[in-house]
Amino acid sequence: MKNIDSLFQQTHDEYVRTRYIAKLHNHCLMNVRFKVRDAYETSVKPKFEKKNGRSPETGHEISKAIEKNLFYRTYSSVRYNAQEMLSQSKQPAVARQLPEMIKVVRKVANENPAGGTLKTDPNLEIPKYITAQDVHLIPGGYHSEFTEDDVAQGFLLGARHGGPPINPGRDFGSVGNSVSAWLKHAYPDFTPANILDMGTQGGSNLMTYKVAYPDVGLYGIDIAAPSLRYGHAKAEMAGVKMHLSQQNAEKVDFEDETFDLVVTSFFFHEIAVPASKRILKEAYRVLKPGGLMVNLELPPHKSCEPFLNFMFDWDTRHNNEPNYRNYRSQDPIALMTEAGFPESETFERIVPEVATYPKDKLADVWDDKVEPPLHGRGGWYIYGSRKA
Ligand SMILES: C[S@@+](CC[C@H](N)C(=O)[O-])C[C@H]1O[C@@H](n2cnc3c(N)ncnc32)[C@H](O)[C@@H]1O
Numbered sequence: 001m002k003n004i005d006s007l008f009q010q011t012h013d014e015y016v017r018t019r020y021i022a023k024l025h026n027h028c029l030m031n032v033r034f035k036v037r038d039a040y041e042t043s044v045k046p047k048f049e050k051k052n053g054r055s056p057e058t059g060h061e062i063s064k065a066i067e068k069n070l071f072y073r074t075y076s077s078v079r080y081n082a083q084e085m086l087s088q089s090k091q092p093a094v095a096r097q098l099p100e101m102i103k104v105v106r107k108v109a110n111e112n113p114a115g116g117t118l119k120t121d122p123n124l125e126i127p128k129y130i131t132a133q134d135v136h137l138i139p140g141g142y143h144s145e146f147t148e149d150d151v152a153q154g155f156l157l158g159a160r161h162g163g164p165p166i167n168p169g170r171d172f173g174s175v176g177n178s179v180s181a182w183l184k185h186a187y188p189d190f191t192p193a194n195i196l197d198m199g200t201q202g203g204s205n206l207m208t209y210k211v212a213y214p215d216v217g218l219y220g221i222d223i224a225a226p227s228l229r230y231g232h233a234k235a236e237m238a239g240v241k242m243h244l245s246q247q248n249a250e251k252v253d254f255e256d257e258t259f260d261l262v263v264t265s266f267f268f269h270e271i272a273v274p275a276s277k278r279i280l281k282e283a284y285r286v287l288k289p290g291g292l293m294v295n296l297e298l299p300p301h302k303s304c305e306p307f308l309n310f311m312f313d314w315d316t317r318h319n320n321e322p323n324y325r326n327y328r329s330q331d332p333i334a335l336m337t338e339a340g341f342p343e344s345e346t347f348e349r350i351v352p353e354v355a356t357y358p359k360d361k362l363a364d365v366w367d368d369k370v371e372p373p374l375h376g377r378g379g380w381y382i383y384g385s386r387k388a
Contacts (some may be wrong), residue, residue: 004108004234007101008159010093018038018089025082032075033311039071042308059301059309060325063317065311080318084137087156091139094155101151108233116218118232119245120225127248129272130223133320136270142201142224154230158202174355175265176208178380181362182351183261184212187292192216192260196286198249198279199267202231206263207240219259222249250278257288265296269315269327276327280339287387293341299381301329303348332383341385348383 011019039064048056048065056062066072094101113234126143134141140153154363183190192213197206200220211217212256220242222228228244236243247253249267268276283293301309309328316325336346352362356378 002195002237004104004230004237005159007097007104008090008093008155008208009097010090014089014093018086021082021085022091025086028075028079028082032078036066036072036075036311037307039069040066044069044072051288056306059304059306059311061278062306062310063313076314076318079314080137082318084139087138090156090159094152094159097155098147098150098152101155102147102149105151105233106149108236109229112236112272114236114239114241116232116235116242117244118228118241120228121246122225124248125245126223126224127250127272127275129270129275129323133322135320136315137320140224142227151226151229151230151233153224153226154202154228157227158204158230158234166360173204173208174353175207175296175380176263177211177354178351179263179265179296179382180209180212181354182382183292183294185362186347190260190292194219194259195261195263196221196254196259196283198252198262198264198283199270200231200244201227203235203242203244204231204263207235207238207242209263210240218242219254220244222250222253223248241361249282250275252282252286254286257286257291258286260288262287262291262293263295267297269323269324272323273326273330276330277335277338280335284340284387287382289387292384292386293336294382294384295332296382297332297381298324298328299350300332302331303381323342332357336383336385340387342388345386345388346383347385348381350381351378353379 043053043063044066050062056065128264129142130141138153138157142153142155142157144150144153146152193215194217195206195209195213197203197218197220200222201224202207203218204221206218206220210218218241220228220231221244223246225246228246232242232244235244245253268279271279280293287293298312304312312328313325315321316323332348333343333346337343354362
């Protein structure tokens with residue numbers, strides 16, 4: 001066996017169900033959303049204007065005004081159910097193969113062919129913003145464990161269900177490859193000796209930095225042990241040395257000034273704002289002078305018009321991501337400076353998505369003004385800074 005994901009075997013019908021649901025979900029995100037805009041422009045907005053003598057000024061106002069629109073309700077209902085069914089469609093295959101998955105993951109951890117490390121902490125207190133709900137409508141959320149050395153949530157979230165990618169912009173490698181391509185362009189003399197990925201899940205994004213920086217040391221932390229176990233086995237079987245540990249990013253056990261680069265992706269919007277401030281301070285603490293932090297996230301409220309904010313914040317109300325809107329209402333530059341980073345080094349921008357722009361075209365589009373990305377279509381929003 002070369003790839004841990006080959007343990008995730010669906011029957012024909014399970015596989016077709018998963019792909020159908022994934023396509024339905026993607027269709028909502030990428031296409032039907034424009035029809036929601038039509039419903040807003042032609043019906044909801046004129047009614048709001050007539051009643052209030054002005055247009056809606058925030059996503060929140062649009063969200064309240066559009067609530068009863070039938071097209072929007074249908075869209076929300078389909079999108080919600082597609083999201084929930086996606087994990088549910090994969091669960092039977094994971095449940096059926098779980099004993100074998102645990103056995104193989106344990107064996108790989110014992111043999112440890114690539115020399116990486118895995119440290120779990122059964123006493124780690126999982127933050128309330130993770131345990132209070134099934135985040136992202138994933139049954140069991142990220143952290144749940146029901147048996148010894150449980151890897152079910154790791155396979156559920158990490159294992160690919162095969163076939164061509166449904167959304168190439170969100171496929172494996174896109175995030176790490178896009179960020180590292182930009183880093184090489186923006187900081188050509190920067191070669192990190194080691195990277196910390198906070199909220200790494202199974203380390204899929206972290207692993208890709210090895211392509212850009214072959215000698216780099218890879219460190220990933222997450223509160224979710226099942227994903228870390230799965231990720232450790234995946235990396236070891238791929239011959240990639242990766243150091244994964246179960247830690248809360250609010251307080252990590254690394255010494256001051258350990259890392260050259262700290263990255264996060266799709267992380268902060270799931271975290272309560274006071275906790276995200278603590279995490280940014282931890283990132284600052286563990287960075288060496290001259291080290292960089294790069295966060296890939298949804299763009300903040302301030303850089304999107306009201307309708308886009310309403311669409312992005314849909315997840316706050318319907319996707320068990322209660323911190324999404326509060327997080328997006330922050331100014332990322334202010335968050336970085338509050339954590340100690342110098343304002344002069346702080347940046348925010350959209351970086352081209354490497355799977356969308358052919359490699360030989362990347363150099364030409366770096367300074368294009370790219371519109372805020374729709375979940376990776378065309379580009380990713382990033383922000384960060386460099387420690388003095
Ligand atoms: C949306 S996932 C993103 C995973 C990955 N970074 C990516 O880009 O695909 C968020 C991850 O953050 C982890 N997480 C949430 N709060 C955390 C915390 N306080 N400390 C460490 N990890 C955390 C979750 O367990 C989950 O794996």
